[in-house]
Each structure stands twice: as C-alpha cells, then as structure tokens.
Amino acid sequence: MPVEIGLREQVEGGAGLARTSTASVSPAAEAASLFETRLSQTIESYDSNAEIYAERFQFVDLGEDRRRFLQHLPKSTGLVLDAGCGPGRDLGFFMRDGFPAIGLDKSAELLRIARSAGHAVVHGDLRELPFESGSFAGIWACASLVHLPNAELACALAEFKRVLRPGGSLFVSVRHGCGIEERFDPSGHRRWFYLYTAPEIRRLLLESGFVDIDAEVQPGAAHGTWINAHARSAGNRDIADAC
Known part of the structure; x- marks a missing residue:
C-alpha cells in the first residue's frame, strides 16, 4: 500500500530586482555562505558516489536502537519519517517490520536508488521539511x-518537533568529537562533518x-564513535509539568 502524506504548499515569489550594496559582509553571513558551499560539496560527493555509498553501508543495522525507537511510537501504526534516508536501507527495515515510512534526502542520486527499491521518498532539506505539522509518529x-x-x-x-505528533519518538545519531572533519571521496569530492559532544546534543534537543x-x-x-540519542516530542502535559 503506498504511503500518503500531505506536503506543505511551496509558494515561490517572483525573482524581483537584484540590489547592489557596498556594505561589507558580516561574519555571520560569511559563515552561512561557507556552510552552504560545504553542504553543496557534500551533496555533490554523495550524488557522484551514490552506488558506492549504498553498497558500502547496505548491511549496517542499528537494530537495537531501531527496536527501541519503534517501541516508543505513540501508536504502532503511526507514520515514520526517515530523515536523511539515503539509498533507503532503513526504510527497508521499517517496511520489513510492518511500519509505514517515508524517506527524505537532499541527494537526488541516493533517492533514485531508494525509489528503485520501491520506497516512498521526497527530495528535501532537513531544515525545511515539506510536510504538514504533526504528520509523523x-x-x-x-x-x-x-x-x-x-x-x-x-x-x-525545530522542524522535527513541528512535524512530530505530541509524544512522538525521535532517534538521532551524530559523530562524537569536537570541530569539523573534512574528507575526500575516491573521486576527489569533499564531504564535511560536524562533530558533537553528548552534552551539546542533550542541550539542543531540550x-x-x-x-x-x-x-x-x-x-x-x-x-x-557516535552519539546515539533517543527522545520524545514534548506534549501539553510535559509543558504543564514543567511550569
């Protein structure tokens, strides 16, 4: 049965007229521009090596974390979002276990592989999810x-919180450490990784x-070494208890 989920209407304005300015670029704007460049380089790396990436990680299975995640869904039939699904490996596990799921990723080539395996996937950005609020368990x-x-x-x-139902289950994993890591793939493309400590992740989630x-x-x-984090989307009762 195909997975159906409402997508938020995307409204794009007119191009408008470009404005020129002699004002210097702020450090914040420079940092944002540098990040977007690095993100584009990273996605280019995945697009250029999609088949290699899919084959390399096809048998990696976070089974214990996945079972814990699924056990804490508000309802066993709730829809799951695989945010950053790549070629769809974990979507396959969810399908096998009987949980309807939809995937989202920014790499078009990785999504092509996921679609070829029969998974429901959407091209998008984790920072601006194209789904209605409260869509996922x-x-x-x-x-x-x-x-x-x-x-x-x-x-x-913040987007995860928006599209989750109150009490919704969340699992995230990030690299453990400090600073930024630059890697080169076999074809010479760059990928950029940002490292975190457990206290940082706890604070950001809270x-x-x-x-x-x-x-x-x-x-x-x-x-x-990774930080594996489980959490739950706060509901009205949690907010009331905190007051």
Whole structure:
C-alpha cells in the first residue's frame, strides 16, 4: 500500500530586482555562505558516489536502537519519517517490520536508488521539511545530521518537533568529537562533518522541545564513535509539568 502524506504548499515569489550594496559582509553571513558551499560539496560527493555509498553501508543495522525507537511510537501504526534516508536501507527495515515510512534526502542520486527499491521518498532539506505539522509518529535521523553545524542542526530539530505528533519518538545519531572533519571521496569530492559532544546534543534537543532525552556515546555500527540519542516530542502535559 503506498504511503500518503500531505506536503506543505511551496509558494515561490517572483525573482524581483537584484540590489547592489557596498556594505561589507558580516561574519555571520560569511559563515552561512561557507556552510552552504560545504553542504553543496557534500551533496555533490554523495550524488557522484551514490552506488558506492549504498553498497558500502547496505548491511549496517542499528537494530537495537531501531527496536527501541519503534517501541516508543505513540501508536504502532503511526507514520515514520526517515530523515536523511539515503539509498533507503532503513526504510527497508521499517517496511520489513510492518511500519509505514517515508524517506527524505537532499541527494537526488541516493533517492533514485531508494525509489528503485520501491520506497516512498521526497527530495528535501532537513531544515525545511515539506510536510504538514504533526504528520509523523516518529522521526528516525540516522547519521543524517552529521553535515550540519550547531545553528543549522537546531533548525532541523525545530522542524522535527513541528512535524512530530505530541509524544512522538525521535532517534538521532551524530559523530562524537569536537570541530569539523573534512574528507575526500575516491573521486576527489569533499564531504564535511560536524562533530558533537553528548552534552551539546542533550542541550539542543531540550531547547528544541524534546523530553526524556537519552544521549549516549557508543562505538559506531560501521566505524568511529557516535552519539546515539533517543527522545520524545514534548506534549501539553510535559509543558504543564514543567511550569
């Protein structure tokens, strides 16, 4: 049965007239421009190596975290969003276990692979999800927030909170450490990774409206050290209890 979910109407304004300015660019604007350049380079890397990437990680399975995530869904039949689904590996696990899911990713080539496997997927940005508020019972963001620095990750978490139902289940995994890591793929394209500590992730989740936060530093299923975090979208009762 195909998965159906309402998409937010996307309204684009006219191009307007370009304005010129002699004012100097602010440090914040320079940082934002640098990040967008790095993100574009990262997506280009995934698009150029989609088949290699899909084959390399096809058997990685965060089974214990996935079972915990699914057990905490508000309803067992609720729709799951695989935020940053890549070629659809985890969408396959959700399908196998009987949980309807839809995937979203910014890499068109990775989405092509996911579609070819029969998965329902949408092209989009984690910081501006094209879904109606309260659409999902759970969001699974496995190794997808790793390309976002602090402020952009906070934007993505705010969007996760918006599209989750009250009490909705959330799983996120990010690389553990400090600073920025630059990698080159076999074809010479760059990918950029932003590293986090567990206290940083707990704080970002709490500030974004999540409760029951459990963020632990653990060995990666494939490589490296990761922070695997489970949380729940705060509802009215949680807000009342906090007052």
